[in-house]
Amino acid sequence: LATPAVPTSNSFTGLDELELADKPETQTPKPIRPPPLFIDGVKNIQPLLKLLEDIAKGEYEIKVLRGDKVKIQSKSADPYSTIYKELKAKDTEFYCYQPKQDRSFRVVLKNLHPSTDKEDIKIAIEELHHKVINVWNIQNSRRKQALSMCNIEVEPRENNKDIYSVKYLLYNKCAVRYWTRPEKGYHYKKNAPAALPHGWCGKELSRI
Structure with a gap:
């Protein structure tokens, strides 16, 4: 008499398919298009x-x-x-x-006395892991007097927006605001969506 076949099953069957299904699809980053x-x-x-x-x-x-x-x-x-x-x-x-990734990042630092040494401000900001390019006072356009605000320009980095969380600098309570291009005298925007870049990379003066 023929022995009846014993049904068997592999408990690991289908695991490969499940693992593949669980793996998130890797998306290829889109290449950055150069500016027009x-x-x-x-x-x-x-x-x-x-x-x-x-x-x-x-x-x-x-x-x-x-x-x-x-x-x-x-x-x-x-x-x-x-x-x-x-x-x-x-x-x-x-x-x-100018390509976005190459633009410097500017903010307005408020509530520091205008006589505060610019080098001290630069050192204090760089201790917070930012590379400072320039620091300069904002002046009242009519009276030509320095205000308790200054422009800070830093190199583009992934942590640029962390500077908005700064509340104290050189033992002074301060505030960091978004920068916009000044039209007359000084100008800053408290709730702008992002710090605006400045300038374009060149303009030539004759025709093709």
Whole structure:
């Protein structure tokens, strides 16, 4: 007589599938796009198109804007650098904004006496793990008097926003506020969404 088969089961069956299902999908970080270049006074776009095709074929996009202005968006850093250098070599009138990751970070430090030594302020802030680029007083635009506020400019780092938590500096109770570009005299914004950058990286003075 044939012996009936004994049913068996593997308790580990399916564990591999469960482990794969539990693992979160790794997302590839998106490459950082370089800032666009803006060219002014483009009366005839053909020379510009020929130049771009010669030096960065397929690695850029253009958009025609109002007022004889053209926007060039490079797809990566290499063609951006090539286009930038070529436009500059040809004395082209253009400008571009500084990449976000390269912008310095500015804040307004309040409630320190204007006679406080700037070097002492710099040392105190750097002890909090920030690299200070510059410190300068804010003046009243009419009276030309230094106020109990100063601008602090630090290098871009991941911990930049930690500076907003500073409550005491050099044994003084102080406050750190978001910085915005001053229009007249001094200006700061208490509840701005982020510290604003300053300037763009260049503007050339003749045409293509």
